[in-house]
Amino acid sequence: MTPEMIGMIGIIGLVGLLLLKIPVGIALIIIALSGTTLIRGWDVAFSQLGRTPFDTASSYSLSVIPLFILMGMILSYTGMGKDLYKAVDSWIGHWKGGLAMATIGSAAIFSAISGSLNATTATVSKITLPEMEKYRYKPSLSTACVAAGGTLGILIPPSVILILYGIQTREPIGELLIAGIIPGMIQMLLFILIVVFLVRRDPTLAPAREEGSALTTEKMTTLIRMWPFATLFLISIGGIYLGIFTPTEAAGVGAISALFFSLLTRKMNWHRLKLAFHESVKLTAYIFFILIGATLFSQFLTISRLPVELTYLVSRLDLNHYIILIGILLALFLLGCFIEGLSLIVLTIPIVYPIILELGFNGVWFGIIMVMAINIGSLTPPLGISIFVIKGVAPNIPVQTIFKGAIPMIVGMIICILILIIFPSFVTILPSLMR
Amino acid sequence: MKRWIEQLARFSHRLAQCILFMMAIYITIDVLSRWMWNKPILGAVDFTELGLSMVIFLSIAYTHVKEEHISIDFVFERFPKRMQLVLHAIIHFLTFILMVLIGWSTSEYAIRLYNANTTTGDLTIPLYPIAWVAVIGLSLFALSALLHAIRYMHKGVFINDS
Amino acid sequence: SQGIALTESDHHLVISHFLPGSHPIQTDILKEIGDEWTEESNHSITYDLYPSNALGNAGSQYDMAVTGEADIALSVHGYSPGRFSLVSILELPFFAESAVHGSKIIEHLFHEFPSIQKQHDDSVPLFLFTADPAQLVTKTKRIKSPEDVKGLRIRSPSPLANEILEALGAVPVSMPMGDVYESMERGVIDGAMIPLEALYNYNLHEVTNYITIGNFSTTPFFAVMNKHKYNQFSKSEKSMIHESTGLEAAIKSGEVFDQDGRKGRNLAEENGAKVYEVDKIQIGEWNAALKPVFETWIEEMEKEGYPGREIYHRALELKEELR
Ligand code: NA
Ligand code: NA
Numbered sequence: 001m002t003p004e005m006i007g008m009i010g011i012i013g014l015v016g017l018l019l020l021k022i023p024v025g026i027a028l029i030i031i032a033l034s035g036t037t038l039i040r041g042w043d044v045a046f047s048q049l050g051r052t053p054f055d056t057a058s059s060y061s062l063s064v065i066p067l068f069i070l071m072g073m074i075l076s077y078t079g080m081g082k083d084l085y086k087a088v089d090s091w092i093g094h095w096k097g098g099l100a101m102a103t104i105g106s107a108a109i110f111s112a113i114s115g116s117l118n119a120t121t122a123t124v125s126k127i128t129l130p131e132m133e134k135y136r137y138k139p140s141l142s143t144a145c146v147a148a149g150g151t152l153g154i155l156i157p158p159s160v161i162l163i164l165y166g167i168q169t170r171e172p173i174g175e176l177l178i179a180g181i182i183p184g185m186i187q188m189l190l191f192i193l194i195v196v197f198l199v200r201r202d203p204t205l206a207p208a209r210e211e212g213s214a215l216t217t218e219k220m221t222t223l224i225r226m227w228p229f230a231t232l233f234l235i236s237i238g239g240i241y242l243g244i245f246t247p248t249e250a251a252g253v254g255a256i257s258a259l260f261f262s263l264l265t266r267k268m269n270w271h272r273l274k275l276a277f278h279e280s281v282k283l284t285a286y287i288f289f290i291l292i293g294a295t296l297f298s299q300f301l302t303i304s305r306l307p308v309e310l311t312y313l314v315s316r317l318d319l320n321h322y323i324i325l326i327g328i329l330l331a332l333f334l335l336g337c338f339i340e341g342l343s344l345i346v347l348t349i350p351i352v353y354p355i356i357l358e359l360g361f362n363g364v365w366f367g368i369i370m371v372m373a374i375n376i377g378s379l380t381p382p383l384g385i386s387i388f389v390i391k392g393v394a395p396n397i398p399v400q401t402i403f404k405g406a407i408p409m410i411v412g413m414i415i416c417i418l419i420l421i422i423f424p425s426f427v428t429i430l431p432s433l434m435r
Numbered sequence: 436m437k438r439w440i441e442q443l444a445r446f447s448h449r450l451a452q453c454i455l456f457m458m459a460i461y462i463t464i465d466v467l468s469r470w471m472w473n474k475p476i477l478g479a480v481d482f483t484e485l486g487l488s489m490v491i492f493l494s495i496a497y498t499h500v501k502e503e504h505i506s507i508d509f510v511f512e513r514f515p516k517r518m519q520l521v522l523h524a525i526i527h528f529l530t531f532i533l534m535v536l537i538g539w540s541t542s543e544y545a546i547r548l549y550n551a552n553t554t555t556g557d558l559t560i561p562l563y564p565i566a567w568v569a570v571i572g573l574s575l576f577a578l579s580a581l582l583h584a585i586r587y588m589h590k591g592v593f594i595n596d597s
Numbered sequence: 598s599q600g601i602a603l604t605e606s607d608h609h610l611v612i613s614h615f616l617p618g619s620h621p622i623q624t625d626i627l628k629e630i631g632d633e634w635t636e637e638s639n640h641s642i643t644y645d646l647y648p649s650n651a652l653g654n655a656g657s658q659y660d661m662a663v664t665g666e667a668d669i670a671l672s673v674h675g676y677s678p679g680r681f682s683l684v685s686i687l688e689l690p691f692f693a694e695s696a697v698h699g700s701k702i703i704e705h706l707f708h709e710f711p712s713i714q715k716q717h718d719d720s721v722p723l724f725l726f727t728a729d730p731a732q733l734v735t736k737t738k739r740i741k742s743p744e745d746v747k748g749l750r751i752r753s754p755s756p757l758a759n760e761i762l763e764a765l766g767a768v769p770v771s772m773p774m775g776d777v778y779e780s781m782e783r784g785v786i787d788g789a790m791i792p793l794e795a796l797y798n799y800n801l802h803e804v805t806n807y808i809t810i811g812n813f814s815t816t817p818f819f820a821v822m823n824k825h826k827y828n829q830f831s832k833s834e835k836s837m838i839h840e841s842t843g844l845e846a847a848i849k850s851g852e853v854f855d856q857d858g859r860k861g862r863n864l865a866e867e868n869g870a871k872v873y874e875v876d877k878i879q880i881g882e883w884n885a886a887l888k889p890v891f892e893t894w895i896e897e898m899e900k901e902g903y904p905g906r907e908i909y910h911r912a913l914e915l916k917e918e919l920r
Contacts, residue, residue, distance in 0.1 A: 002602065055656075
């Protein structure tokens with residue numbers, strides 16, 4: 001058996017184990033352990049099994065996850081999330097799907113700040129899902145909005161993944177960061193259009209506010225009640241853009257500020273505080289258990305050479321430039337279903353990037369498209385991290401409902417990539433102004 | 436035995452919450468003092484890394500005690516009840532074995548870290564005690580999985596088929 | 598150990614490192630060495646390269662070579678703090694004047710001092726080398742004398758560099774290399790102590806306006822082989838392995854960094870950055886400010902039972918001899 005075949009079998013085995021209701025983290029580790037044993041021997045697999053969990057769990061850059069989650073939990077348990085949705089409802093609740101649109105927007109903003117898909121998805125779903133449920137939104141729509149909105153953050157600076165792409169390829173990072181902004185906007189617009197379309201087809205998905213547009217006085221009071229939320233938002237985003245703290249630090253500062261405001265507005269009591277901390281830690285353990293499994297699994301796939309061989313195979317096809325490009329994106333999308341985004345980028349760039357330049361495509365432009373293609377994988381089975389995170393926050397919603405709900409959003413993401421392939425200047429115009 | 440493990444898991448979960456709080460405080464004070472007195476607190480990065488790993492390993496056991504690690508259940512639900520229970524038992528037993536292996540391997544890693552004298556960058560805190568904390572968390576996880584396995588096996592054997 | 602998967606050869610090597618796959622350490626050094634071995638062994642030795650920490654963190658690369666997770670690992674000593682205290686001699690100010698110079702010094706020290714070898718004895722060291730010396734790069738503040746550094750927030754490359762920066766009155770800030778770009782751009786930090794290679798390899802030339810060249814510190818690297826794997830090779834294969842590594846490979850790796858350092862400097866200058874070189878007269882000023890750092894290093898090593906003073910003096914001699 002070649003290592004590549006073992007990699008293939010591993011992927012099939014993973015799907016099988018998941019269907020048998022084996023917890024995601026456990027299934028990933030079982031496959032990684034057996035696959036690595038087959039390819040590299042038991043000793044190697046065993047020492048990797050001990051080192052990787054500890055290394056993953058002590059990663060500075062991943063510390064944003066529990067800290068942003070803590071901030072979200074505090075906001076949620078003190079009802080500041082509720083205030084936010086009251087305001088949104090009174091302003092745009094009379095539109096069909098208004099709250100869903102607001103959710104996409106807030107997920108986009110939140111993930112833009114935090115730079116972490118997982119932290120955003122966890123936090124935003126904790127705040128918004130119960131609210132949308134209260135306004136009788138169907139879970140398939142509300143979870144899809146959170147999941148999709150969370151993917152927008154990587155396109156809007158700060159963006160760890162685009163910086164990584166820049167370092168790997170030596171494309172100018174400044175241009176990459178700016179290049180993501182318009183595609184991010186287009187993507188968000190498409191998500192909103194999808195909500196409009198879905199709600200038009202099935203109005204029960206998102207009932208509009210019955211009493212119609214709210215009175216101006218109500219609009220104003222709800223808006224004023226949002227002040228802690230707005231201040232917190234300004235602190236985080238202002239702090240990052242003014243260079244007072246790094247995005248990683250913003251997570252810690254955000255959590256403490258949220259606590260401070262909740263005490264100031266007397267919305268916090270001992271019981272709620274305990275719940276907020278309890279649930280933050282629980283969710284953190286839950287997410288990292290999957291992340292640890294995903295890391296081991298991606299190390300196994302790496303050593304099987306499957307990702308490298310697959311991308312190599314596709315990019316060496318003797319076909320039209322655009323067909324090769326689409327082939328590469330397809331391969332990235334497929335691999336993205338099994339491998340976490342950052343690892344996939346570093347694995348495939350050495351093969352894909354030189355070929356993209358050879359074909360005459362723009363490197364900055366490809367960076368944006370590549371990141372978008374890989375991002376889709378966070379919403380697809382079997383390893384859809386965003387979906388699992390939502391499931392962790394809302395255990396009552398069946399995971400297949402969340403996966404199904406995300407399908408229209410995935411279509412939206414594919415359309416967006418096609419738009420950018422047809423009109424590359426959406427990506428390149430801002431960077432060219434910079435030069 | 437069961438209550439003892441649950442209480443231990445609950446206690447370590449509380450500990451994890453305290454550490455998370457301290458991480459947030461440490462970072463905030465670091466940022467504040469960097470900007471107000473131009474004097475950052477040394478070791479915020481160190482503390483964040485170590486803190487994160489303790490938060491995670493001290494809390495995974497409790498999450499498993501409560502059976503809250505995520506799984507996909509739409510195929511599973513179609514199986515007969517007894518088969519579901521037996522499968523549950525098998526899954527928990529597999530989890531038990533896996534956690535024993537991870538715990539064991541992590542303890543070997545802890546020994547290597549000790550022998551190599553590895554520390555954090557700024558504060559030179561030795562890493563091996565933190566790796567042992569991970570081993571404790573993983574052992575608790577393993578034990579709680581074993582308890583679940585026994586419980587489901589028991590239920591699966593004595594279930595009324597009608 | 599080996600799994601049941603088919604491998605193309607008797608010895609299939611997994612070579613792991615933390616640098617990007619496009620980095621010349623992969624494309625010019627590791628790949629060349631690997632190809633040479635494949636050819637000379639008549640394809641009984643083959644290899645695969647795993648860049649960018651694909652198999653494990655930068656700080657775990659050495660451990661991976663110890664356990665056999667990687668057959669060959671390359672990384673920075675300082676990423677596993679505490680483990681290799683002695684090579685940090687190169688992190689002291691004003692030792693290496695270029696990467697080649699630093700690589701020669703570290704290779705010689707390694708072969709002359711058993712205590713340095715002992716810190717690498719759970720693997721088979723192939724070669725040690727250094728990056729080009731770290732300089733001070735800043736965005737808005739020009740640095741000409743130690744006085745100018747006071748109060749600046751500078752990203753520090755290592756714990757020893759923390760001491761250097763503190764001795765100068767700067768505020769050392771620790772952060773991962775990947776965060777430096779945005780932190781410099783937005784002003785979270787005023788500057789960074791980095792080799793000019795990083796201006797090119799981490800695109801920091803985009804956010805750098807002033808460069809002060811004073812060789813303030815140097816980062817040592819290792820390339821080591823798993824012991825068990827090494828022992829599987831025949832005598833002739835072993836000598837082939839040593840022939841293509843050692844001092845020769847160290848110098849080549851140094852050249853790679855010096856070259857990238859020049860590229861980085863050129864890019865920054867094209868972008869309008871001003872370069873300021875600390876000259877022979879001013880170096881006294883810097884030396885005076887940094888004197889305590891040398892003494893502390895020696896004391897700390899002696900306290901641990903190592904010949905710190907001896908290593909320090911030998912390094913000073915080598916600095917002149919190997920220039
Ligand atoms: Na972002
Ligand atoms: Na997926």
